[in-house]
Amino acid sequence: MIVQPKVRGFICTTAHPVGCEAAVKQQIDYVKSKGRLNGAKKVLVIGSSMGYGLASRISAAFGCGASTLGVMFDKEGGGNKTGTAGWYNTKAFEKFAAAEGLYAKSVNGDAYSDECKKEIIDIIKSDLGKVDMVVYSLAAPRRTVGETVYKSVLKTTGAPYTNKTIDLRNNTISEITIEPATDEEIEATVKVMGGEDWEDWINALKAADAIEDGAITLAYSYIGPKLTHPMYYEGSIGRAKAHLLATSKKITETSVKAYVSVNKALVTQSSSAIPIVPLYISILYKVMKAHGNHEGCIEQMYRLFSKLFNNELNLDGDGRIRMDDWEMLPEIQSEVTKAWESLSADNFKELTDIDGYWSDFYAMFGFGIDGVDYEADVEV
Ligand code: NAD
Numbered sequence: 001m002i003v004q005p006k007v008r009g010f011i012c013t014t015a016h017p018v019g020c021e022a023a024v025k026q027q028i029d030y031v032k033s034k035g036r037l038n039g040a041k042k043v044l045v046i047g048s049s050m051g052y053g054l055a056s057r058i059s060a061a062f063g064c065g066a067s068t069l070g071v072m073f074d075k076e077g078g079g080n081k082t083g084t085a086g087w088y089n090t091k092a093f094e095k096f097a098a099a100e101g102l103y104a105k106s107v108n109g110d111a112y113s114d115e116c117k118k119e120i121i122d123i124i125k126s127d128l129g130k131v132d133m134v135v136y137s138l139a140a141p142r143r144t145v146g147e148t149v150y151k152s153v154l155k156t157t158g159a160p161y162t163n164k165t166i167d168l169r170n171n172t173i174s175e176i177t178i179e180p181a182t183d184e185e186i187e188a189t190v191k192v193m194g195g196e197d198w199e200d201w202i203n204a205l206k207a208a209d210a211i212e213d214g215a216i217t218l219a220y221s222y223i224g225p226k227l228t229h230p231m232y233y234e235g236s237i238g239r240a241k242a243h244l245l246a247t248s249k250k251i252t253e254t255s256v257k258a259y260v261s262v263n264k265a266l267v268t269q270s271s272s273a274i275p276i277v278p279l280y281i282s283i284l285y286k287v288m289k290a291h292g293n294h295e296g297c298i299e300q301m302y303r304l305f306s307k308l309f310n311n312e313l314n315l316d317g318d319g320r321i322r323m324d325d326w327e328m329l330p331e332i333q334s335e336v337t338k339a340w341e342s343l344s345a346d347n348f349k350e351l352t353d354i355d356g357y358w359s360d361f362y363a364m365f366g367f368g369i370d371g372v373d374y375e376a377d378v379e380v
Pocket of ligand 1: 046047048049050051052053071072073074086109110111112137138139140141220221222262263264265266267268269270271
């Protein structure tokens with residue numbers, strides 16, 4: 001069938017199989033052009049099909065030559081419905097890995113569940129023995145524990161917060177007031193996006209003797225500038241990220257070294273859902289591109305892996321890796337703040353890289369990729 005994008009607000013309900021494959025290939029080619037890293041050899045990536053997790057998996061496989069196991073939550077295509085982008089990305093990744101003789105297996109299931117953990121551990125035991133690195137890159141709206149479904153919310157805390165935002169349905173600037181999350185909502189967000197499940201994974205791997213002593217584990221976080229703090233760093237998601245950081249310290253007291261890496265704000269499926277942040281991202285893109293230091297997921301993750309394996313981590317006072325170093329440079333942030341303050345419906349096109357925002361958005365679903373024939377009939 002001919003596959004076209006169907007965008008509703010901040011999601012696209014279709015994905016292009018050939019476009020996704022080409023986009024994965026671009027990421028692989030980037031990593032190969034940067035050269036080999038002497039790093040991990042058997043890597044588990046939880047949340048491996050999109051965004052930072054996919055870029056981590058590509059960096060591990062094609063940067064370090066690692067065998068990789070991935071966990072994702074995706075849908076296969078069928079009939080006249082396309083699969084999810086993560087499904088096609090994973091198929092493409094496995095194909096390119098196999099072509100280079102790299103071991104790659106993926107489990108499509110709920111990473112929060114005991115069944116999924118067991119399935120992965122069984123594969124590790126039979127195929128790899130033990131893993132030496134675990135990347136935890138889940139971004140999920142909910143988590144089921146027994147009979148209870150916890151739902152994460154993207155809200156502020158304390159008092160309501162009003163600022164500019166972009167309505168992605170029609171690219172218009174407006175003001176939005178974010179209501180504070182209730183204690184119960186904060187608790188649920190911490191359950192979903194905090195460190196509990198990360199620790200459960202590491203404990204399950206240890207109990208099964210499926211992780212090396214001295215293995216490394218990474219999870220991802222975000223801080224951002226003051227203007228996004230009420231929404232992110234001091235919002236319900238920020239509480240979850242604080243829990244993630246506390247968990248890294250807890251894990252590190254054992255035989256596994258855990259790091260939280262603070263990554264750059266980028267267009268991904270999950271960041272598109274956060275109010276205010278997409279508008280900030282579209283200004284940030286404009287400023288960083290002008291300064292020549294803009295990066296996407298793959299540039300961020302390859303740079304992270306190279307810092308990690310070349311012992312150049314340079315941790316901050318709270319023990320975090322700062323991959324947001326370029327985003328947070330004073331010269332970048334002062335220009336972003338200036339643009340933010342003067343932003344209105346009239347100068348919005350001038351002050352933001354909204355076209356770059358949308359082109360990254362479509363690319364996530366395999367659309368607008370160079371060299372792909374979008375008029376051609378494709379198997380979904
Ligand atoms: P994403 O939406 O692009 O990818 C999320 C991945 O998680 C996908 O592979 C998806 O299949 C998987 N997933 C979701 N629910 C799952 C489940 N129940 N079981 C198994 N897999 C599941 O997200 P992303 O933006 O790459 O975010 C990854 C991490 O990076 C998150 O912790 C996020 O907070 C963090 N981060 C993101 C940004 C950003 O700007 N996007 C910045 C800094 C940090």
